[in-house]
Amino acid sequence: MDMTTTTDAGPTPSTITTTILAIETSCDETSAAVVRAERPVGGPVTGAPPRIEVLSNVVSSQVARHAEFGGVVPEVASRAHLEMLEPVVGQALADAGLAVTGLGFDGTGRRPAVDAVAATRGPGLIGALLVGVSSAKALSLAWDVPYVGVNHMEGHLFATFLERPDIGLPLVVLLVSGGHTMIVKVDEPGRYRILGSTVDDAAGEAFDKVARYLGLGYPGGPIIDALSADGDPAAIRFPRGMLDDGLDFSFSGMKTAVINYVRRHPEATNPDLAASFQEAVVDVLVTKVLRAAKRHRAAAVALGGGVAANSRLRQRFAQAAAEAGLDHLVPSRAYCTDNAAMIGAAAHWRLAHDGATGLDAGADPSLRLATT
Amino acid sequence: MEQSAWLCAETDDAEGTRALAGAVAPHLGHGDVLVLTGDLGAGKTCFTQGLGAALGVTERITSPTFTIVSEYEARLPLHHLDVYRIDDPDDTLDLDLPELLEAGVTVVEWGERIDAVLPASRATVELRFDDGDRHPDSRQVRIGLHGPSWLARQAALARDLEPWAVPC
Numbered sequence: 001m002d003m004t005t006t007t008d009a010g011p012t013p014s015t016i017t018t019t020i021l022a023i024e025t026s027c028d029e030t031s032a033a034v035v036r037a038e039r040p041v042g043g044p045v046t047g048a049p050p051r052i053e054v055l056s057n058v059v060s061s062q063v064a065r066h067a068e069f070g071g072v073v074p075e076v077a078s079r080a081h082l083e084m085l086e087p088v089v090g091q092a093l094a095d096a097g098l099a100v101t102g103l104g105f106d107g108t109g110r111r112p113a114v115d116a117v118a119a120t121r122g123p124g125l126i127g128a129l130l131v132g133v134s135s136a137k138a139l140s141l142a143w144d145v146p147y148v149g150v151n152h153m154e155g156h157l158f159a160t161f162l163e164r165p166d167i168g169l170p171l172v173v174l175l176v177s178g179g180h181t182m183i184v185k186v187d188e189p190g191r192y193r194i195l196g197s198t199v200d201d202a203a204g205e206a207f208d209k210v211a212r213y214l215g216l217g218y219p220g221g222p223i224i225d226a227l228s229a230d231g232d233p234a235a236i237r238f239p240r241g242m243l244d245d246g247l248d249f250s251f252s253g254m255k256t257a258v259i260n261y262v263r264r265h266p267e268a269t270n271p272d273l274a275a276s277f278q279e280a281v282v283d284v285l286v287t288k289v290l291r292a293a294k295r296h297r298a299a300a301v302a303l304g305g306g307v308a309a310n311s312r313l314r315q316r317f318a319q320a321a322a323e324a325g326l327d328h329l330v331p332s333r334a335y336c337t338d339n340a341a342m343i344g345a346a347a348h349w350r351l352a353h354d355g356a357t358g359l360d361a362g363a364d365p366s367l368r369l370a371t372t
Numbered sequence: 373m374e375q376s377a378w379l380c381a382e383t384d385d386a387e388g389t390r391a392l393a394g395a396v397a398p399h400l401g402h403g404d405v406l407v408l409t410g411d412l413g414a415g416k417t418c419f420t421q422g423l424g425a426a427l428g429v430t431e432r433i434t435s436p437t438f439t440i441v442s443e444y445e446a447r448l449p450l451h452h453l454d455v456y457r458i459d460d461p462d463d464t465l466d467l468d469l470p471e472l473l474e475a476g477v478t479v480v481e482w483g484e485r486i487d488a489v490l491p492a493s494r495a496t497v498e499l500r501f502d503d504g505d506r507h508p509d510s511r512q513v514r515i516g517l518h519g520p521s522w523l524a525r526q527a528a529l530a531r532d533l534e535p536w537a538v539p540c
Contacts, residue, residue: 027438078466126441126466126468127466178437179437179439198434199432199434200417200434201434201437202435205437205438209412209413209437213411213412252413252417253386256413259413259501260413260508263501365439365441366439366442
């Protein structure tokens with residue numbers, strides 16, 4: 001592999017430092033990050049998670065606050081990602097101290113000192129994914145460095161290792177977002193098993209839809225979280241979908257229960273509705289992830305995905321994990337929601353383990369997590 | 373729109389909505405489009421689950437709200453769309469609708485938002501909460517058959533939906 005690298009001092013370097021530009025465009029956020037980590041040369045890739053240094057991690061919703069970028073907040077359309085991608089990548093390179101004029105397309109031949117370019121290739125919205133994948137491939141060709149295609153869900157799992165490379169294994173992760181709700185057992189990087197998932201709506205989707213029904217706005221998760229602070233979580237006893245039924249989830253019926261309740265009790269207040277609904281969802285999530293950890297003898301548990309930013313879930317999860325005597329991680333909110341740093345972390349491991357991804361591997365909107 | 377006909381039904385609960393959708397499935401063929409409308413919680417995904425199961429989908433059919441399109445392999449492939457998050461029909465360019473609509477059955481939740489880019493020949497399925505004093509799980513279902521291809525199936529559909537039929 002032809003790579004620009006810096007190596008350990010000494011006659012026989014045993015590790016190689018790899019700097020990766022990662023791009024994430026699977027859904028609403030356009031994000032780019034530069035991560036750096038050492039990996040072994042010549043020897044086997046060990047099971048231990050890599051220690052990743054995040055040099056930059058730029059998400060469009062932050063950049064968009066600056067007028068210079070026109071204040072565009074990407075929606076579902078790929079065209080919004082197209083508009084945001086170059087400024088976001090430029091910012092990520094600049095924050096990492098690697099910026100070159102015009103991303104290296106200015107005719108001078110100068111290019112940033114990155115050793116690989118990675119992008120989320122699925123799952124997600126096909127048009128949105130294509131923007132990131134095509135851009136990463138173009139940059140990899142222009143800069144003559146490997147391209148690495150990354151599974152978005154594996155990225156969320158690696159978010160745990162960004163903050164806790166030493167976390168206990170096997171690890172059970174609850175991934176909860178607007179598009180996904182699943183419990184994944186991680187024996188080591190690259191070895192995964194899906195223990196449970198939703199049979200209908202994702203947890204974040206249920207938050208969004210209840211917020212929409214109550215006329216609270218979008219996105220529903222943060223709004224319900226904030227509103228719940230003023231409500232009584234025990235005011236209304238909403239059903240806990242599939243609580244006593246294994247490790248799968250069902251949130252559609254819980255959403256409908258809120259709607260039925262409001263139709264019959266128009267006097268119910270939004271804070272009580274929000275707090276009671278949130279409590280029901282958190283009850284199910286915490287019960288199931290702890291049940292999975294116990295059943296599969298996990299050494300540690302962690303949260304991931306956008307819904308992991310919910311304050312009640314973070315609090316109840318940490319408390320339950322501590323009571324069960326489990327090593328646990330409640331990640332920083334920046335690593336819960338979609339971000340390219342986690343994609344870079346997964347890319348680093350994939351590059352070391354599998355090598356570069358072929359340029360013929362396209363985006364795949366329904367890409368599955370490779371399980372063992 | 374040209375000629376249309378209506379079939380009306382009611383179901384007692386989510387299982388009933390799935391069963392009714394299952395009774396629609398044998399009447400479907402390649403290129404058919406069903407547009408589902410109804411408030412949140414009315415049972416649009418539930419209807420699609422029943423339809424998919426009857427078409428032979430063995431995978432779990434979950435809500436496509438965030439991914440917008442889910443595709444399932446079956447005797448007739450099922451494309452399940454939820455276009456709630458699309459505000460501008462131009463944004464459907466990303467979805468490559470002409471190719472999606474060509475093979476298999478396409479079910480579109482909130483399809484009225486992209487009405488202009490969907491074929492006029494379609495079935496519409498309106499799901500409504502019961503206005504009266506019935507059980508909260510009960511739903512009113514109004515199926516519209518639009519265009520000659522769907523009108524030709526009216527009698528056979530009416531026969532198979534008879535267990536749930538109510539006057540329109």
